[in-house]
Amino acid sequence: MSEPQVSDPTPVLALADVSKSFGAVQALRGVRLSLFAGEIHALAGENGAGKSTLVKTFAGVHRPDDGQVLLNGEPVVFHSPADAQHAGVAVIYQEPTLFPDLTVAENIFMGRQPRGAFGRLDRGAMNAAAEELFARLGVVLDPAGPARGLSIADQQVVEIAKAISRDAKILIMDEPTAALTGREVERLFAVARTLASHGCALLFISHRLEEIFSLCQRVTILRDGAWIATESVSDLTEDDLVQRMVGRELTELYPKVAVDPGEVALEVSRLTREGVFTDVSFNVRRGEIVALAGLVGAGRSEVARAIFGVDRWDAGSVAVEGKPLRAGSPTTAMAAGVALVPEDRRQQGLVMELSIERNMAVTGMKRLRRGPIIRGSAERALASDWATRLQLKYSRLSDAVGVLSGGNQQKVVLGKWLSTDPKVLIIDEPTRGIDVGTKAEVHRLLSNLAAEGLAVLMISSDLPEVLGMADRILVMHEGRLTAEIARADATEEKVMAAATGRGEAAA
Amino acid sequence: MNGTSAKDTSANGADANGKSGDGNGKGGNGASASGTRVNGTRMNGTLERLGRIRELGIVGATVLLFVVTGLANSGFLSIDSFRDILLNASIIGLLAIGQAMVIITRNVDLSVSSTTGLSAFLAGVLLADHKGLPVIVVALACIAMGAAWGLLNGALVAYFRIPALVATLGTLYVIRGVDYWFAGGRQVNAADMPSGFLSLGTAKIVGVPVLPLITLAVLAAVGWGLANLRSGRELYAIGSNPDAAILAGVPVTRRLLTVFVLNGAIAGLAGVLWAARFGTLDATVATGKELDVVAAAVVGGVAISGGVGSAWGAALGALLLTSISSALAVLKVDSLAQYAINGALLLAAIVLDRLLALRLAARLRKKSRERSVETTPLAAEATR
Structure with missing residues (x-):
């Protein structure tokens, strides 16, 4: 609305040459960023550029290894999120952080609930205040209902209401629009502009460049954890921004080899799990990389879990090379040649405390044993073989997997599954949280595997990755397949339209 | 609101040429549904909230137990019988109330039985060896001793991040060991203690025994605090999503410390009550009771995974378990079989709880899905 007021020379909150590393991974390298009252500042960068680490540094979750956080020009140390909150910093995280067992209103006012006599909580006042916040946001939500079971959009609304209710001086929004409807996004922007006009400093993170251009005054760009530029949005075009974010040609990042697909390896027909996904049918051929795109929460990972047998399906069928799989049996799926590389490496893919060789060998217990004994030598041979083939960077195979970087951890998960000689590889978010260099390596690996005849089903929320790597793109929205797009016809707009339910029905 | 929603959806329908008819149809449904939704949500909300009062189930089970046992033996429904059950339930109930606070934070305190035992013996020794000591001083000393052990538990869990199960299993043995060392084989008998103290175990106020009244007073305080104080609600928050x-800025360390200290203090108080009620005290008092206490809390609807339950439920759970023991005795069931029956009941309670939770989750999931279908589709954003 109004022109940014950046006349006040002292930033409300700033980072001065901040560095932070986690084990071997350097997440931030000498990053500087200043937030001024009344300004909406954008933070742009690819996945793994260090945006979330930066947010958590402001929020008091991480403390910088080097450099300083400045509050009104004075160095401060936030020892905890509570410290940052007291300083007036409110953060809306990418992943909602709600208490499922408490009511919606309690989630908003936790620790700040209105009180009556004897410190008794005034539930009436609390619910009324929540209603008022929802009215300001223009949504209908029951403040006294439980937070459990809220959709991602509703959870995000609760998070926003929480931040607004804190009356924060600095509001940091880590991809708040990811799961909101167009109308809700507009409403959020209106609220953001109002807050800015009242002297609030805002930091806004989004992958949607048009949002950055319509909402923000300045933008700071990060790449591989390093500060690249801070510029006025009006001086930039979208192409300039992308150029600075990526810093290299896209073709380098997505080395896809063209392959003639063979016979059908995975056939999924009319697969349904009540309330999760409905009537999902598709196939993946040998040599093909098929991407499953869509918004977070569209049911993509759930389909993958059902195919692999982690969850049961209620109707439909899955066949690998013509042989039907049993519902709810990962053992059968593995025996039939299905491998699943899950989204969450740390929780589901690896045992972080165990060594590289143990992690790699865990899928091959049957082949590696002599009688009931697992042979250490066989384990080591298998691990070193795959470590070489995957160009794993490690010092010793007996090191714990936890010390490797994200990209190398992902290679260990891949090695663990590839050693089972799978026919179908399902890989969920293959490069989330992996630095750009290793990302290209993982992509090259996937491309080569497909070229060798593996059928790859790749779930990804990273749109450039989907467009760059997939032979065909399937798009899911609200538990249904809404589109199938061939590589040649695929554009960001088409995928987005289908992912948001505005696209054409599956061809 | 109807107007905007319809307009919005038809706008979407217009730019999605292939599916415009469908889009409009959906918009129409959405608009008409959202008109009635506010009322619908309210009504469902009330029903749901009623359904979520887990304590009702336990009350029902207890009533059922009394009716069935009463039919077999009307003596079970006498005033004396009720009084006995209340007396028997009051110490386990007291401990279950404290335990409920701990379990709500997704922790557990197994050491309470040892604390109770040590406290009972301490009370006995103080009263037997220092005849002049006022009972209240003895009680306060025991409570303070319990609180000190609680502080140790809390420090292990909150500062050193040792899982509560392991930390309190350790202190269970440590405190029992201290008890044995302190007792040195000695036994304090009722005759050694002033009768004024022992009468606590039998005294009545307008026909109601004092022991259950003390439990009830603690219950009222803890129950009220958990439901109505910020710090109380923060315990649920910690257990629900640490x-x-x-x-959210909840002082987690301080809250956990406080909870363990309070629970320890309650165990100290329980020891005093034990001494007054049973009179014969040695180093083995209350051995193994920690499992009864956890069972009572869980049967009473306090979820072992934290974030759910109430002090009232835990106390009712203790009452139910005690009533079952009494009923089985009245029905002349072999006392050895009671263990199996109590265990089966515990399993039944947990299974039922799990089923209810799954059904509730499925219903909420469905409701949320319907909500998001009737509002507009999600915004463009697939990259992250």
Whole structure:
């Protein structure tokens, strides 16, 4: 609305040459960023550029290894999120952080609930205040209902209401629009502009460049954890921004080899799990990389879990090379040649405390044993073989997997599954949280595997990755397949339209 | 609101040429549904909230137990019988109330039985060896001793991040060991203690024994605090999502410390009551009771995974378990079989709880899905 007021020379909150590393991974390298009252500042960068680490540094979750956080020009140390909150910093995280067992209103006012006599909580006042916040946001939500079971959009609304209710001086929004409807996004922007006009400093993170251009005054760009530029949005075009974010040609990042697909390896027909996904049918051929795109929460990972047998399906069928799989049996799926590389490496893919060789060998217990004994030598041979083939960077195979970087951890998960000689590889978010260099390596690996005849089903929320790597793109929205797009016809707009339910029905 | 929603959806329908008819149809449904939704949500909300009062189930089960046993033996429904059950339930009930606070934070305190035992013996020794000591001083000393052990538990869990199960299993043995060392084989008998103290175990106020009244007073305080104080609600927050609690600025360490100290103090108080009620005290008092206490809390609807339950439920759970023991005795069931029956009941309670939770989750999931279908589709954003 109004022109940014950046006349006040002292930033409300700033980072001065901040560095932070986690084990071997350097997440931030000498990053500087200043937030001024009344300004909406954008933070742009690819996945793994260090945006979330930066947010958590402001929020008091991480403390910088080097450099300083400045509050009104004075160095401060936030020892905890509570410290940052007291300083007036409110953060809306990418992943909602709600208490499922408490009511919606309690989630908003936790620790700040209105009180009556004897410190008794005034539930009436609390619910009324929540209603008022929802009215300001223009949504209908029951403040006294439980937070459990809220959709991602509703959870995000609760998070926003929480931040607004804190009356924060600095509001940091880590991809708040990811799961909101167009109308809700507009409403959020209106609220953001109002807050800015009242002297609030805002930091806004989004992958949607048009949002950055319509909402923000300045933008700071990060790449591989390093500060690249801070510029006025009006001086930039979208192409300039992308150029600075990526810093290299896209073709380098997505080395896809063209392959003639063979016979059908995975056939999924009319697969349904009540309330999760409905009537999902598709196939993946040998040599093909098929991407499953869509918004977070569209049911993509759930389909993958059902195919692999982690969850049961209620109707439909899955066949690998013509042989039907049993519902709810990962053992059968593995025996039939299905491998699943899950989204969450740390929780589901690896045992972080165990060594590289143990992690790699865990899928091959049957082949590696002599009688009931697992042979250490066989384990080591298998691990070193795959470590070489995957160009794993490690010092010793007996090191714990936890010390490797994200990209190398992902290679260990891949090695663990590839050693089972799978026919179908399902890989969920293959490069989330992996630095750009290793990302290209993982992509090259996937491309080569497909070229060798593996059928790859790749779930990804990273749109450039989907467009760059997939032979065909399937798009899911609200538990249904809404589109199938061939590589040649695929554009960001088409995928987005289908992912948001505005696209054409599956061809 | 109807107007905007319809307009919005038809706008979407217009730019999605292939599916415009469908889009409009959906918009129409959405608009008409959202008109009635506010009322619908309210009504469902009330029903749901009623359904979520887990304590009702336990009350029902207890009533059923009394009716069935009463039919077999009307003596079970006498005033004396009720009084006995109340007396028997009051110490386990007291401990279950404290335990409920701990379990709500997704922790557990197994050491309470040892604390109770040591406290009972301490009370006995103080009263037997220092005849002049006022009972209240003895009680306060025992409570303070319990609180000190609670502080140790809390420190192990909150500062040193040792899982509560392991930490309190350790202190269970440590405290029992201290008890044996302190007792040195000695036994304090009722005759050694002033009768004024022992009468606590039998005294009545307008026909109601004092022991259950003390439990009830603690219950009222803890129950009220858990439901109505910020710090009380923060315990639920910690148990419901520990990471989010830290992000929300809840002083997690301090709250956990407080909870263990309070629970220890309650165990100390329970020891005093034990001494007054049973009179014969040695180093083995209350051995193994920690499992009864946890069972009572869980049967009473306190979820072992934290974030759910109430002090009232835990106390009712203790009452139900005690009533079952009494009923089985009245029905002349072999006392050895009672263990199996109590265990089966515990399993039944947990299974039922799990089923209810799954059904509730499925219903909420469905409701949320319907909501998001009737509002507009999600915004463009697939990259992240």
